Amino acid sequence: MDAIRIRGGGPLRGAVRISGAKNAALPILCATLLSDGASRLRNVPALRDIDTTAALLRFLGRDVKVAAPEVEVAAGSSVRPEAPYELVKQMRASVLVLGPLVARFGHAKVSLPGGCAIGARPIDQHLKGLEAMGCKIRLERGYVHVEGPGDRGRLRAGEVYFDIPTVTGTENLMMAAALAKGRTTLVNCAREPEVEELARVLNKMGAEVDGAGTDVIHIRGSERGELAPFDHAIIPDRIETGTYMIAAAVAEGGEVTVQGAEVSDIEPLIVKMRAAGVEIATEGQNILVRRNKPLKAVNVTTAPHPGFPTDMQAQFLVLMCFARGESVISETIFENRFMHVPELQRMGASIALRGNTAVVQGVDKLYGASVMATDLRASASLVIAGLVAEDETEVRRVYHIDRGYERIEEKMRGLGAKIERVKGADA
Ligand code: EPZ
Numbered sequence: 001m002d003a004i005r006i007r008g009g010g011p012l013r014g015a016v017r018i019s020g021a022k023n024a025a026l027p028i029l030c031a032t033l034l035s036d037g038a039s040r041l042r043n044v045p046a047l048r049d050i051d052t053t054a055a056l057l058r059f060l061g062r063d064v065k066v067a068a069p070e071v072e073v074a075a076g077s078s079v080r081p082e083a084p085y086e087l088v089k090q091m092r093a094s095v096l097v098l099g100p101l102v103a104r105f106g107h108a109k110v111s112l113p114g115g116c117a118i119g120a121r122p123i124d125q126h127l128k129g130l131e132a133m134g135c136k137i138r139l140e141r142g143y144v145h146v147e148g149p150g151d152r153g154r155l156r157a158g159e160v161y162f163d164i165p166t167v168t169g170t171e172n173l174m175m176a177a178a179l180a181k182g183r184t185t186l187v188n189c190a191r192e193p194e195v196e197e198l199a200r201v202l203n204k205m206g207a208e209v210d211g212a213g214t215d216v217i218h219i220r221g222s223e224r225g226e227l228a229p230f231d232h233a234i235i236p237d238r239i240e241t242g243t244y245m246i247a248a249a250v251a252e253g254g255e256v257t258v259q260g261a262e263v264s265d266i267e268p269l270i271v272k273m274r275a276a277g278v279e280i281a282t283e284g285q286n287i288l289v290r291r292n293k294p295l296k297a298v299n300v301t302t303a304p305h306p307g308f309p310t311d312m313q314a315q316f317l318v319l320m321c322f323a324r325g326e327s328v329i330s331e332t333i334f335e336n337r338f339m340h341v342p343e344l345q346r347m348g349a350s351i352a353l354r355g356n357t358a359v360v361q362g363v364d365k366l367y368g369a370s371v372m373a374t375d376l377r378a379s380a381s382l383v384i385a386g387l388v389a390e391d392e393t394e395v396r397r398v399y400h401i402d403r404g405y406e407r408i409e410e411k412m413r414g415l416g417a418k419i420e421r422v423k424g425a426d427a
Pocket of ligand 1: 023026092093119120121122123124125126127164165166167168169190194310311333334335376377404
């Protein structure tokens with residue numbers, strides 16, 4: 001397994017360009033199942049999760065050409081509405097094929113994703129929504145079998161009430177409803193920008209989606225039983241944006257321009273970083289981040305969008321390791337999303353974990369160490385810590401990072417970081 005080695009040094013300086021949003025590209029790739037035509041996605045990041053989704057679509061019978069930043073998907077010679085465990089276990093977002101498969105082909109067999117490092121992450125809300133649209137659900141030997149209603153399995157438009165906002169749950173049901181006869185209403189939806197982006201694509205394909213970005217979404221399904229193919233450029237990745245903003249702010253003297261960002265999508269982070277004393281100026285799709293004074297301790301509680309994103313919690317916690325005073329970081333979305341804490345403690349951070357809250361006391365410095373990546377965003381936070389820690393930090397199992405950050409060492413090197421990838425390091 002590869003590792004990433006970082007030699008702690010001075011602040012980052014320069015400009016970095018943001019890639020397309022992983023969490024928008026994944027549902028949109030799955031939406032191609034709703035059409036047999038050739039769909040084209042642009043500004044797609046070169047990531048492991050994109051390759052995994054391409055492999056899954058090929059398994060389902062699609063022809064997929066990945067030439068980052070473009071991906072083309074069209075119908076192949078067969079259809080196999082089944083997502084196997086070997087692929088789903090690599091990436092939980094594979095569950096996003098469920099809605100399109102049932103809507104289009106009347107049935108689907110998808111491996112249950114199983115838990116992951118950050119939590120159990122069940123899909124009960126996805127299944128509850130499909131049942132509300134007339135589906136029969138059967139769980140058997142680690143797989144979920146979904147049968148659409150009636151003969152051709154056309155889903156019935158209906159009302160779906162989510163018990164909690166779920167990003168991929170909302171996206172799965174939007175895609176299912178896009179081929180259901182009549183108008184479906186989804187209530188208590190996730191409001192993330194990636195949900196809005198999927199709605200834009202479904203509207204290009206001929207569905208009628210209203211309300212994406214709010215907690216109530218209406219979808220009028222296409223009468224034709226199939227949607228049109230699309231050509232779409234993916235929005236920038238707001239979490240990659242926030243990650244480089246934090247990297248710019250951890251060391252005093254940092255001055256970085258994050259280019260090609262969607263400022264409004266990362267507003268919740270901008271507010272908190274400014275409260276911590278980081279200077280942030282925005283101009284169009286550019287965000288200038290300057291750190292030229294000591295950091296103030298700031299409390300953060302993660303929440304569904306437009307609250308503070310859980311995917312930025314680990315990175316912000318690292319920033320608070322260098323703030324003056326005590327900050328309280330509360331994680332309300334996932335039950336086990338502090339695995340970066342023990343690794344940071346080994347680097348000298350002063351953090352006390354109490355349930356889903358981390359109490360951080362700022363310190364003057366961290367010390368380089370060999371640390372273990374556990375999940376995508378925790379790994380990124382360890383790289384950020386390594387940028388300013390004394391001596392050298394080696395982050396192992398960086399396949400986690402490669403799932404969601406395109407060319408991270410190249411982009412960080414472009415900002416002056418002393419960072420390299422070590423092939424085949426110890427696990
Ligand atoms: C999406 O995951 C993102 N992934 C995650 O990003 C992100 O952390 C998460 O949303 C929250 O913002 C993609 O978009 C591909 P949820 P998702 O369903 O949809 C519970 C990253 O780093 N829940 O919104 O799986 C669930 O356990 C990844 O890029 C149920 O109980 O998250 C969690 O506690 C990590 N039942 C909460 O809801 C369900 O049926 C929110 O989960 C579904 C979810």
